[in-house]
Amino acid sequence: MGRKKKEIKMKEPVRIREKRLNDGNVSLYLDIYYRGARKKEGLKLYLVPEVSSAAKLQNANTRKLAEQIKAQRILDIQQQGIVNWEDVKKSKMTLSAWVEQYTTEDCGLSPASMRSKRNAQARVEQYLLHIGKPDLALTEVDKDFCKGFIAFLKTCTFNNGKKTLGSTTCRIFVNRLAAALSKAVRDGLIDRNPFKLLETKEKPQKANAMREFLTIDELRQLIATPCRYDIVKKAFLFSCFTGLRYSDMMTLKWSEIHKAADGKTLYIEHEQVKTKNRVTIPLSDEALKWMPRKAKDIDTVFHQLRITSTTVEVVLGEWMQEAGIQKHITYHCSRHTAATLLLTLGADLYTVSKILGHKSIRMTEIYAKIVDKKKIETMNLVNNMFV
Structure with missing residues (x-):
């Protein structure tokens, strides 16, 4: 019986390599060797420490994307070699693959922002299927595609066709795709961002929506009304007197509450979850009433x-219904209430802007307009009273 021939294994021309970074993450890159030529390609994909199930899922998706890119590169070099590698990358990258790569990069964003990026990616893929071009090349994205995507967002449905996207959500998704294309320009994959060819009126505009809030009398009604969950009542009213968002309430720590120089006044020094801006908020007596006792x-x-x-x-x-308040009040309305309350009591715009942690005083001016409108409505109550 003859000796069994030894199998000759073909060496893969493309391999995924890992490089550990100082921040604990792991960078993935491709090590390409073909016919004596070698090339390394950074994927800008990163594995994070697997400290949670969410992190494990993120890493699994990242590895899956890296394998997909690797498979495509093997096909590319077999057809075109690696001499004109940059041209190959530009011509082969699909919009779907690029948006997925852009979405995977967290760049220190909050979980909510990452969720927004994933939702925007889903809408892009949905639109590509809608127009029958799931493998549309990144270089083929033009002005007409952008206009079509905007029109699609205004009419597409979700939740089994029961709901459509709001104008704010449409604007956010358009901005996400535009940001992905801007990065593609910076990385040399496309020459220019086609969204910049659109006129302002062709893009979704930011609506100056009415911000619902509670008046001083309505706050008194709420304070006098029991709530099924007492902790919800305390948290909501505390936000009404501090302007903290729900996400900041969930993360607020006792170690972030300090005494002022006068030795009496307490204040919060907290980094906002959404914006990463640090805010300093003095605590009024009314706010202190709604703080729970410190647990050991x-x-x-x-x-x-x-x-x-x-x-x-x-x-x-x-709770609102029990208090006889007919407005549609969400938790975020507590923040609007804090702003309008302070301005109604005579606080200046700059101070209110700093308490809320606004990046621009223009954001705070919206509340000033609401207060002015309420003042006009109040003064108009005397109309025809003395005829």
Whole structure:
């Protein structure tokens, strides 16, 4: 019986390599060797420490994307070699693949922002299927594609066709895709961002929506009305007197509450979850009334607020109804209430802007317009009273 021939394994021309970074993440890159020529290609994909199930899922998706790029590169070099590698990359990259790569890069964004990027990616893929071009090349994205995507967002549905996207959501998704294309320009994959060819009127505009808030009398009604979850009542009213968002309430720590130089006044020094801006908020006596007692060995102030945000909104709706308030009040309305309350009581725009952590005073001016409108409505109550 003859000796079994030894199998000759073909060496893969493209391999995925890993490089550990100082921040604990791992950078993935391609090591390409073909017919004596060698090339390394950074993928700008990163593995994060697997400290949670979400991190493990993120890494699995990242590895999957890296494998897809690797498979495409093997096909590319077999057909065109690696002499004109940059031209090959430009011609072969699909819009779908690029948006997925852009979405995977977190860049230190909050979980909410990452979720927004993933939702925008889903709408791009949905549109590509809608026009029958799931493999549309990145270089083929033009002005007409951008206009079509905007029109699609205004009419597409979700939740089994029961809902359409709001104008703000449409604008956010368009901005996400435009940002992805701008990065493609910076990386040399396309020559220019076609969204910049659109006129302002062709893009979704930011609506100056009416910000719902509670008046001083309505706050008094709420304070006098019991709530099914007392911790929801405390948290909401505390936000009404500090302007903190729900995400900041969930992360507020006792170690972030300090005494002022006068030795009496307490103030919050907190980094906002959404903007990463640090805010300094003095605590009024009214705000202090709604702070829970400090629990032993627990640094989170509102640690008892363990129910889901959806449940919080349901409880708020019930509470408003019990108090006889007919407005549609969400938790975020507490922030609007804080702004209008301070301006109504005579605070200046600059101070209110700093308390809310606004990047621009223009954002705070919206509340000033609301207060002015309410003043006019109040003064108009005397019309025809003395005829």
